[in-house]
Amino acid sequence: MVKAKDYMKAAVWEGPYKLSLKTVEKPVPGDGDVLIKTKAVGICGSDLEVFDGRFKQSVPPMIIGHEGGGIVERVGPGVTKVSPGDRVIVECLLYCGECINCRTGMYNLCSQHKVIGMIGHDGEYAEYFVAPERNVHILPENITWPEAGLIDTLAGPVAGIEKTNLHLGSTVAVYGPGPAGLFFCKLAKLRGARKVYLVGTRDYRLAFGEQYGADVVLNTKRDNVEEYIHEDTQGQGVDLVIEAAGAAQALNSGLEVLKKGGELLIYGVFGGGPVPVDIQPIQINELIVKGLNGSPLKYPDTIELISDGTISVKQLISHTFKLEDVPRLFSTGFISSREEDYMKGVVLFD
Ligand SMILES: [Zn+2]
């Protein structure tokens, strides 16, 4: 007897600026897969890049959303780590596990990588989604569903700060006071930074700086950032610049405030195409430039940092939404224009 198919609601992306709520087939977990009843999904800046077609690796039609978790509904054959009823958070990077990058722990650079809700795999703005067991992490009871929507946002900076040469007494300038930039400030202090400068353009975001460990908060609309940092560092510049804004202006300013031999970490997404950057300082001052894409192996540490209270994420949740709201949030530009002092939104499910 053929079993009748089950259906669910999902936000389906069908090409640039085309996102709508549809009724689609509920996914079935294959070998090693877990079917999850969605409870929370963080809204990410990358979702916007997919929505308007800037992220070229996304191919429609596809359900988007990639920073979520929920309750295990069913497991496929061979799954042993989790069982129905477990609360879990899901890491979105899919990888082969066999290429040289995977075998050396850099599965974010897998030669056959996919990303849930972005590249080649349906995402999480849906009542249910599937993910491989190895991407699924148990969520401690004391992390609420809205907070779970920020685990991915914190995991990137956790991976990033460990890629840098930051040491006791370092000076750091973080550009971009969004959730990731604020987490970078906090993590830099935890790792021993002596002084952290947070640079941005929106006062309501910069206002979180102090809580996240920034010693100096600078607004480019008011302050001469380059002059201030040079004077404050006795003309040396900072040891480390973290670009978490994805803006050419931030990148150029960051290169100006770096000390000779200093290090630049690029985390901001520049999906819009080439930007004008003066690269001469990189050569003249022997600067070290690093990129960061994803957070390989960092979910367990990130979950601990939130669970034990080392890093608080909940004050950054400015908005919560329902699945039905998702198409409108993107099509009206609510998220992209950061209306109503938008910081981080989480889509919650019943
Ligand atoms: Zn994301």
Ligand SMILES: [Zn+2]
């Ligand atoms: Zn691989």
